[in-house]
Amino acid sequence: MRGLYMAAALAALLCTGRAAAQADAPLIQGESGGWRQGRATFYGGPERFLQNFPDRGPPPEYGFGDALFGSCGYTQQNYTEGVTYDNVPFPKESLAALANVDVDFPGSCGRCYEVRCKNGLVLANGTQIFNTTQGYSLPAHAPNATDDYGRHWLGNPTEDLQEQSVLCWNQSSLFVVVTDNCPCIQTDPNTGAVTGTNSPCCGNIYHMDLSYWGFEQLAHPLNGIMMTEFRPVSCDTHQPLQFNPGFINSTIYGDKVETGWAWFPYKQNTDNFWLPGAGIGGSNATCIELGPKAGGLTFASRKAAQSGYQPFGQASAVEFWLKDKNGSSTIPDITVGAGNYDDKKYCSSLKTSSLTPVQRQGIYAQFSIPISSFQCPFDKSQITQVGFQNADGQLVSFCLDDIKIVGSGGSGGQVSASSVQTGRRLKTAA
Ligand SMILES: *[C@@H]1O[C@H](CO)[C@@H](O)[C@H](O)[C@H]1NC(C)=O
Ligand SMILES: *[C@@H]1O[C@H](CO)[C@@H](O)[C@H](O)[C@H]1NC(C)=O
Ligand SMILES: *[C@@H]1O[C@H](CO)[C@@H](O)[C@H](O)[C@H]1NC(C)=O
Ligand SMILES: *[C@@H]1O[C@H](CO)[C@@H](O)[C@H](O)[C@H]1NC(C)=O
Ligand SMILES: *[C@@H]1O[C@H](CO)[C@@H](O)[C@H](O)[C@H]1NC(C)=O
Ligand SMILES: *[C@@H]1O[C@H](CO)[C@@H](O)[C@H](O)[C@H]1NC(C)=O
Ligand SMILES: *[C@@H]1O[C@H](CO)[C@@H](O)[C@H](O)[C@H]1NC(C)=O
Ligand SMILES: *[C@@H]1O[C@H](CO)[C@@H](O)[C@H](O)[C@H]1NC(C)=O
Numbered sequence: 001m002r003g004l005y006m007a008a009a010l011a012a013l014l015c016t017g018r019a020a021a022q023a024d025a026p027l028i029q030g031e032s033g034g035w036r037q038g039r040a041t042f043y044g045g046p047e048r049f050l051q052n053f054p055d056r057g058p059p060p061e062y063g064f065g066d067a068l069f070g071s072c073g074y075t076q077q078n079y080t081e082g083v084t085y086d087n088v089p090f091p092k093e094s095l096a097a098l099a100n101v102d103v104d105f106p107g108s109c110g111r112c113y114e115v116r117c118k119n120g121l122v123l124a125n126g127t128q129i130f131n132t133t134q135g136y137s138l139p140a141h142a143p144n145a146t147d148d149y150g151r152h153w154l155g156n157p158t159e160d161l162q163e164q165s166v167l168c169w170n171q172s173s174l175f176v177v178v179t180d181n182c183p184c185i186q187t188d189p190n191t192g193a194v195t196g197t198n199s200p201c202c203g204n205i206y207h208m209d210l211s212y213w214g215f216e217q218l219a220h221p222l223n224g225i226m227m228t229e230f231r232p233v234s235c236d237t238h239q240p241l242q243f244n245p246g247f248i249n250s251t252i253y254g255d256k257v258e259t260g261w262a263w264f265p266y267k268q269n270t271d272n273f274w275l276p277g278a279g280i281g282g283s284n285a286t287c288i289e290l291g292p293k294a295g296g297l298t299f300a301s302r303k304a305a306q307s308g309y310q311p312f313g314q315a316s317a318v319e320f321w322l323k324d325k326n327g328s329s330t331i332p333d334i335t336v337g338a339g340n341y342d343d344k345k346y347c348s349s350l351k352t353s354s355l356t357p358v359q360r361q362g363i364y365a366q367f368s369i370p371i372s373s374f375q376c377p378f379d380k381s382q383i384t385q386v387g388f389q390n391a392d393g394q395l396v397s398f399c400l401d402d403i404k405i406v407g408s409g410g411s412g413g414q415v416s417a418s419s420v421q422t423g424r425r426l427k428t429a430a
Pocket of ligand 8: 326395396397
């Protein structure tokens with residue numbers, strides 16, 4: 001989980017102890033391409049920089065949080081060595097966490113955004129200007145701290161007014177992918193105890209936490225917070241996508257986990273987010289080895305049961321390709337289940353040994369499971385996860401590829417420049 005960056009700084013200004021409602025991020029007038037106003041802080045960072053602020057928290061995070069493990073899963077484990085950024089399948093400057101109250105938060109795992117820095121005053125919330133004297137100011141503690149390129153802070157032109165202004169390096173774009181979330185109230189995942197407040201993520205302004213390495217591409221990290229301009233884009237083509245409702249791909253796994261989907265291996269011996277050449281026709285597949293006791297791989301779209309999203313709303317079936325990772329031609333016997341991720345509600349699951357593949361290709365078998373077979377005790381519009389688990393109490397090692405929702409699934413879609421400009425909502429992609 002991300003940590004507490006800027007918690008101290010903004011607590012006095014913003015936090016009422018509960019997430020406030022948030023309006024759509026406003027479109028920027030006179031701009032084409034759907035650019036919207038937002039704000040960003042950062043999390044994570046190199047110890048070299050963070051150790052300038054020991055009074056914020058203990059090393060190695062110094063209260064800035066950790067970008068290595070995000071709440072969307074994604075970090076591939078390597079049990080040979082410790083987990084480093086080599087285990088994260090995206091460049092560390094591209095990691096981002098959306099505030100849970102952002103209007104397009106549902107299904108945001110794996111969604112990509114184009115972000116650029118906006119020069120000038122930083123807003124504390126929708127109407128107030130960020131006050132430099134209230135809370136923890138990074139420049140007050142280490143004004144000479146350099147970024148990873150040896151650059152010094154450009155200063156705050158409105159410091160005398162106690163207002164924080166940011167001087168961007170430039171207006172170049174940074175492309176980020178959501179791998180984490182930024183909750184207003186931070187709790188311990190095991191005990192549920194409140195461990196802190198991420199007040200910038202509490203509402204009023206569209207907020208995104210960038211990794212330290214992404215933030216420093218846009219402005220000096222000593223700023224700590226900046227106004228941004230952003231828009232959702234296709235991860236593949238960088239073409240703008242519809243903003244609200246945000247895009248969820250009806251393909252859950254293509255050559256990678258597609259937009260909208262978290263990837264959660266559990267109790268695994270090994271896992272691969274994307275294993276080149278292991279997929280159907282030599283593409284990427286996602287693979288896992290599960291010990292005899294239990295374990296599985298879950299794909300989930302967080303908060304996506306709400307109206308406008310509902311990736312299974314019109315679904316007729318779930319389709320996927322399955323093979324033994326070790327090369328045996330025997331189709332692994334695993335269970336496939338569906339459910340609602342946020343409410344922890346589950347449908348029935350089925351064993352692949354009870355199903356007939358719709359086709360075979362090499363050692364791969366394709367299955368197509370009608371949604372009705374899951375016999376969900378709730379409407380299919382509330383399904384937000386699919387899971388693949390160890391069925392037989394034996395060691396099992398398998399790869400999955402081209403996991404798709406058949407029928408109309410996913411939400412949002414690609415937009416033309418003109419419709420982005422006016423903010424028109426597009427029909428849900430079929
Ligand atoms: C913004 O914060 C100020 C206090 O700093 C508060 O008076 C004001 O109501 C807040 N505005 C909104 C829209 O919440
Ligand atoms: C794990 O780390 C070891 C040592 O660096 C490396 O040889 C191995 O390929 C890694 N395994 C995976 C799955 O990345
Ligand atoms: C900033 O906060 C200080 C301390 O609360 C206050 O005296 C000052 O008026 C504030 N300045 C602005 C510009 O809001
Ligand atoms: C920062 O650098 C300036 C000039 O290089 C120096 O005068 C000042 O003492 C330094 N401040 C701190 C806190 O190190
Ligand atoms: C903008 O700043 C970034 C980060 O310093 C730099 O990598 C990039 O080359 C700059 N872009 C332009 C167009 O100057
Ligand atoms: C959705 O997934 C498909 C299949 O992997 C991929 O080709 C397509 O680019 C994705 N769409 C977007 C907008 O990411
Ligand atoms: C396939 O996986 C590799 C990493 O193993 C990754 O670099 C590549 O981008 C993936 N291909 C696609 C099309 O996503
Ligand atoms: C697959 O191969 C690995 C490494 O060769 C081995 O450790 C594992 O036991 C095998 N798994 C199965 C299910 O055969």
